[in-house]
Amino acid sequence: MSRKIWVFDTTLRDGEQVPGAKLNLYEKVEIAQQLKKLGVNIIEAGFPASSQGDFDAVKAVAQKVGNTSDIMITALARAVKEDIDSVYNAVKYAENPMIHMVLGTSDIHVEKKFSKSKDQILQIGVDAVKYAKTLLPQVQYSTEDASRSDFEYLWKTIEAVMKAGATMINVPDTVGFAEPEQWGELIYRLNDRMKNLDDSVLLSVHCHNDLGMATANTLAAIKNGADKVECTVNGIGERAGNAALEEVVMALKTRGDIYDVFTDINTKEIMNTSRLVSSFMGLDVQVNKAITGDNAFAHSSGIHQDGLLKSRDAYEIVHPEDVGLDDMELVLTARSGRHAVKDSLSKLGFKDFADEEFEGIFEGFLKLADSKKEVYNHDLYVIVENYYEKAEKNNPNKESYSNQFFELVDLQVVSNATFPSASVKIQRGEEIYKSSAVGSGPIDALYSAIADTTGIEVKLIEYNISSVSRGQEALGKVKITVEHEGEKYIAKAADTDILKASALAYINVINSIVVAQIQPQKVEVKVTV
Known part of the structure; x- marks a missing residue:
């Protein structure tokens, strides 16, 4: 017993x-x-x-x-x-x-x-x-x-x-x-x-x-x-x-x-x-810590992702749902394989690509992944659209989605005890937006300026900074969790400038919200040559 x-x-x-x-x-x-x-x-x-x-x-x-x-x-x-x-x-x-x-x-x-x-x-x-x-x-x-x-x-x-x-x-x-x-x-x-x-x-x-x-x-x-x-x-x-x-x-x-x-x-x-x-x-959990680390249920290897998509039991002995997570995380990086990329595209509504088309899109994915380290859903929209423009083919989407996403162009942050302030320049499609704000600290000011520019208000739940490498050129990684209309969104970014990393993480999470607003409207796309 x-x-x-x-x-x-x-x-x-x-x-x-x-x-x-x-x-x-x-x-x-x-x-x-x-x-x-x-x-x-x-x-x-x-x-x-x-x-x-x-x-x-x-x-x-x-x-x-x-x-x-x-x-x-x-x-x-x-x-x-x-x-x-x-x-x-x-x-x-x-x-x-x-x-x-x-x-x-x-x-x-x-x-x-x-x-x-x-x-x-x-x-x-x-x-x-x-x-x-x-x-x-x-x-x-x-x-x-x-x-x-x-x-x-x-x-x-x-x-x-x-x-x-x-x-x-x-x-x-x-x-x-x-x-x-x-x-x-x-x-x-x-x-x-x-x-x-x-x-x-x-x-x-x-x-x-x-x-x-x-x-x-x-x-x-x-x-x-x-x-x-x-x-x-x-x-x-x-x-x-x-x-x-x-x-x-x-x-x-x-x-x-x-x-x-x-x-x-x-x-x-x-x-x-x-x-x-x-x-x-104020104690960060080691990223590869068993059960509660950020990477405990994240998979970036193409071999692992392929196996998981075929059968969860291939590489998963503990289900993330059992410990309170929504699902496993397939992180799209340069190590990701075709199966994982195709699965992520399918979830966004892009299905039934011709072999030639998918290979062209996958090539664009690898180029971006090599430079960006991690590819988000909003990046996939842009990759697909760029492929059809470059190949001079008709985009099967009735609407262009890539121009709905935000991109950080420049920022300036002033940190002092009296008036911490920030100014940002953000691009959306062909439009350039600028905004400035003050806050209780430099990050608060920066995020207020971005919120004013994008027009999307979020509640910041968690903000974490960690070091990815050492030395003067060390990368700092910022991970944030926000809430928007009752839903939680998580995003991260890394840069040698921790303020820029903070801004990039915020932009990534804003674009994730845009993706969530797009997805319910998308219908299954039949892609043909």
Whole structure:
């Protein structure tokens, strides 16, 4: 019978330990609400003893998110009375609160960090659990640096705190030292002893990613009896981060033949959660990051695109819809093949090309792709129209669409503290338009000027800058997400001038809106020589 794996999310505690990722109270509550929607079983909301602000945030999460019994709210304490009191006073407002405490068990921690004997540390842990149990029924005990601990001392500690009343035992690979096979064996031995002592106590793991094995170690622990996993969204956390929640969950779901377990996670909320965490913490997700990276479901290789269009299973083991995306993304680049280009043209209404015509259009596509890196739908309209003009053939479209798209001709941006302003020159067909605007900052001014010129108003939802290369001539990539009439549009652009890249991304997204306005009007086009 398939068993349940509890998901303990520590994005708001371990994840927040990333330099520069500090969240305010409002942001913590918003992320916690989304984590609840995602379906995590336990939220670790912070470290309340660290500051008054964190105490208030944990308390707010307990009150506003933990107001139902279907989710447990906890926070971290060291094994000292003051920390335990702080956690209790913050989480007690939740319907289902828990105290989580941590104390080292490795020789390095016992001897060098605490300068105490092993027996003294063990007794401190037992006393802390006994005290916490007078406050709340649910208490988790974490044996810090377990992966570098002497096994018998580790077990002696776990046995003692279980007898003292701990209801969950968490075994952390605190510095990412573990290796899946050895880690799995350790968890197997602990699980065997714990179940014989008290099978109601959950065994949990908390794996760090210093050697890139956090997800693998977490999955090895599950195979060997772990009941609960501690993860973070996007794998963020101290140093190299933690096991990524989305990777662990989707691995369990996709490889059910191996693990035979289930979680309560609503996987369709994974991308929404990832984007919210990334936005609030100001931490970009690595583009090739599994599950939540921009390229996780994007395909640009012609061989891959051809295989996917023939059968999704050829190169897709996780469906993008399962994690909350609309569909896979076929990115048209110079590496794209004829099948992908023909499929994209077909979706725009261009079908049944003669072989000679398609080859001419494909040649135009490759020329543009070599210079532009990525080809958008509005570019395809222009490519088709240019082909018929060059070949001096009749365009089968009754209307010329290429003159409806916008092209950036020039821009000037002035950035200062008083009046940030921008001027743009934009071409549409044969017409040239100019506009200037001021804004709260240079990007706001630039986008206001473009909106005034194009006459298409959008709501900017997300704006991201990332570096594509290094050095003085480094390319900067800008990705934006906007909303127009209830629909979301995403576009990106790259340039050595980040302001120009910002403008190009905005123009690309405006042209995507124009394409969306054209498409419903298009009928199937029968193209003949």
